Amino acid sequence: MERRRRTEPSPRVTALRRLLVLLTVAATATVAAATPGAAGTGTGDDRDDGAGGGDGGDPGSGAESIRMARATWDTGWFQAEVYRQLLEELGYSVESVTTMGNAEFYGAAAAGDVDLWANGWFPLHNTAIEEVGAKGAVEPVGTQVSDGARQGYLIDRASAERHDITSLADLADPAVAEHFDTDDDGKADLLGCQVGWGCESVIERHLDELGLRETVTHVQGNYAPRMDDVVERYQRSEPVLFYTWTPNWTVGELVPGEDVTWLDVPDGWPPNDIRAVGNSAFLDEHPPVRRLLRAVTIPLEDISAQNARMRAGEGAPADIRRHAREWIAQNRGQVDEWLATADPGRAQDGGPAGSGQNGGPAGSGQDDPAPTQDDGTLTVATRALAPFVVYSDGSYTGFSVELWRLIAENLGADYEIQQVNSLAKQIDDVERGAADVALGGLDITADRARSLALSQPTLDSGLQVMVASEEGSGIGSTLSRIASSRIVTWILWFAVIFGLILLVVGHIIWLLERRRNPDIPTDYLHGIPESIWWAVVAITPFGAGNNTPRRNLARVFAVGWILAGYFLLAYFTASITSTMAVDEIRGEITGPDDLAGHSVGSVAQTHGAQYLTARGLGPVLFDSPDEAYAALRAGSVDALVHDAPVLQYQAAHSGEGDLQVVGAVFEEFGYGVGSAYGSGLRQRIDVALLELVESGEYDTLYERWFGTSSP
Incomplete structure (x- = not known):
């Protein structure tokens, strides 16, 4: 394809070249100083707040180290971070927390390569433990959430009541199933599990056992954006049918019992306990850790609330650490009891003061997809953020997505987009090798550069x-x-004060003139309105006309009132003028x-x-x-x-x-594209981006999304 090239580089090209040089130097210095490990070994959670991730609690260089893992679904990272900070308050040093799939963790824990995690789901994970031969080598400890972690199918409440739907088996009726048809094939479309999740096989089994193959389609794909579609359909008052689990942001958007209703499934989805799991030998050697894990409980409502905050924009690694610190601070009394139970000797001295979805719990040990697939396809982790990334009608668009499409063409690379819920998940997926690229609204900061190899800016940004x-x-x-201006306030106050003054003046004139002045009625109901009218016109340019006071005392009072009235009107006019002038100066x-x-x-x-x-x-x-x-x-x-x-x-x-x-x-x-250190992608992306700028393709794309013309 022939490219258009400018004779002279544009200012944007010049700026990008300068930034490329600066970022290359900065990145080299960062690599030399920080020596990031290979992708897939950790999350970088120990970098932002110090090794302990907290506000000053440091177990010290001599503290015994714990190797901790967390699950691949980011809705469980809050609990993992709470446990990490509590362990550091107990006096241990927790190494960088490693993200693992279920089977990967249970196998590593049984082999003694990792000590514990906080994301066990039981009885669901019993199968994974048996499959990797970890039974007897690992053990669940304590109950973080009791009988509250739930999976299953939900439909909108209106449909459930209108069609009397209580069970998944009810969808065997073609008339009922057609109500949830979104692609006009006459079958219900069930948003189910992403390919490779453990819930996939369970849903398939349900469809077979209940005879639903002819009436229900199991819709699979990237769960997060498809769930966004479900929420949008519900907001349009359309029927919805989907699989989900708790705790998860989905049940915060569509609340069971209010917006949606669980469907019964015979022997289908038993409630689960969320429990910490550790290597048995490690727990035997560290009784305080075992006692702490037994003591800790985290309300399901608190987990769901944190998940909602994470989805609403507080999804960076530092945000999750902060959420955990805040939760510990809010539950300080209970936390101190747990720590005292774990280590009675620290009850008096207090110890250190406060240390640090892709898939879901239904993933029965399946690891996340490999970042670079066997066919050379790159995996791109992104999150919905208009106008950078927009998911609509089953496909992605947006400035960052279309720019990446051009970059990928330049690289000669195929790619697959995987949407996640949070920035922390994006970064973690690239760091541990579950994705090759992080894309979309990724601002270039020193904190990001510690975790990812960032490209030159794909978009010069800032505030406006x-x-x-x-x-x-x-x-x-x-x-x-x-209505919100100060002028209205002035007018209202003046009207009230001026009305009271007129009322007083009117009564005085009526009392003085009612027996001498034929223009002033003697009866109260007619005389007061006439006197008030005289008080108004007396201070206007029209004057009082023929209706002048007859008694000398009334004339003296009239002169005083006219002078005072002129002063009052002048003051009001000056105040309004001044207010309007100030508002004009400050208003724009x-x-x-x-x-x-x-x-x-x-x-x-x-x-x-x-x-x-x-x-x-x-x-x-x-x-x-x-x-x-x-x-x-x-x-x-x-x-x-x-x-x-x-x-x-x-x-x-x-x-x-x-x-x-x-x-x-x-x-x-600026915003950039993130990749793993050592992958070699950053340099190739930088070169591709500069070529797009020099060819004019970047400017065309930019103007289509941010210029005055329509895209």
């Missing part, structure tokens, strides 16, 4: 300010802004320098939130960009500060003309 457009805001937004937001004195919003756990907080500018935080846009349209906030590409995309494609981005980009940073 968004405001409501005056031209397209409509009468509703205009009235909302007027054209960039970050104009944010002071305004209500400013941002998305939680983002660069924008950090920027505003550091400068004392609030902020008002929202869980998602969509919530922030809605608040800006409603006038609840005056401006938003967020990632520039995200705001630019919203304004250009989804803003309906009522939102606009103002000012230049500030607090600049």
Whole structure:
């Protein structure tokens, strides 16, 4: 394919070349200093907060080390981190936590290559223990969650009630099954397990045993984006049918008993206990560890709440460590009892003070897919983040996805996209070799560079300010802004005070003139309104006309009232003028320098939130960009500060003309592509990216997603 090449490089090309040199030097220094291990050996969880991952608890260089693992599903990483920090409070040094599949862990634990993990599911994992011959060499200890870890099938509650569906077997009726048909083939479409998960064989067995092959299709594929589709269909009031487990974010989005209903399956999905599992010999040698594992319990509701936070954007490794620290702090009294039970000798001295989905529990020992498959296909770990990664109608698009497609063509490589729920999962998959590339909204920071080999920036980013457009805001937004201004407050206060004064003046005039002035009625009901009207017109340019006071005392009072009234009106006019002038000066937001004195919003756990907080500018935080846009349209906030590409995309494609981005980009940073150290991918990606920039293909793609023209 012939490429168009510029005679002279654009400023963006020049900047990218400079960054390539700088990043290459920085990465080389990082590798030399940090000496990252081969992909697949750890997660880097011990790097951010110190070896212990905590706020100052360090068991010391002489502390005995524990080799700990965690499961491949990131919905269980919070519990693993809680256990890790508790073990370090107990005085042990926990090595970098290794992510393992079920069979891999039980085999390694039986061989003594790893000591324990917190992610055992029983009775589900009994089969995996028997298959690898680990029975007798490993043992479950304690019960983290009792009889609450559940798997099974869910349908929307409306369908369950309308069609009286209580069991999976009810789908044998073609009329019932057709209700859940999404591809018009007349069969129910059941979102089930990803290929290779342990639940896959169980679901297949259910379909056979219940005779559902003719009425139900087991839909498989990448679970996370397909589950997003299920949630969207439910929000459109469409029927849904899917498999899931608890704890998981899915049951936070679609709550059993409220939004959805479990389906009965004969002998299908018994509730599981979540338990820690350790090498028996190791536990015998370390009674305090065994006693601690026996004592710890973590409420299912707390795990689900953390999973929801992780999915809402708090999914970086540092976030998960912070969640665990916060949970320990909130349950400090109970935690101290556990530690005292584990090591009675530390009860008085206190010990150290607070140390550190792909697949799911249904994975019966199947490891994650190999990163580079036998046919040379690269595995790309990504997460939904518009406009970088967008999953719709079973396929991926977005700026980062389309850019990667061009890069892959340049590399001559095939690839497969695997969507995950969190940034931590992206990083971990690449580090341990379950994926080759991490893609989509991956900001280039020193913390990321400790874990991944980052490419040169695929997108120059930064922060920008968004405001409501005056031209397209409509009468509703205009009235909302007027109603929220200080002018309205001044008018309301003046109306109240002026009304009271008129009431007093009217009564005085009526009392003085009712018997002498024929224009003032003597009866109260007619006289007071006439006197108040006189008080109003007396201080206006029209004057009181022929209706003048007759008594001398009333005339003296009238003169005083007219002078005072003129002063009152002058003061009101000056105040309104001053307020309007100040609002005019302060009201227009054209960039970050104009944010002071305004209500400013941002998305939680983002660069924008950090920027505003550091400068004392609030902020008002929202869980998602969509919530922030809605608040800006409603006038609840005056401006938003967020990632520039995200705001630019919203304004250009989804803003309906009522939102606009103002000012230049500030607090600049960049997004990149992550790969494992030692894989050799980073250099190839960098070269491919520069060629795309020089050929003009990058600019074309950029303008299509972030420019003024439609994609």
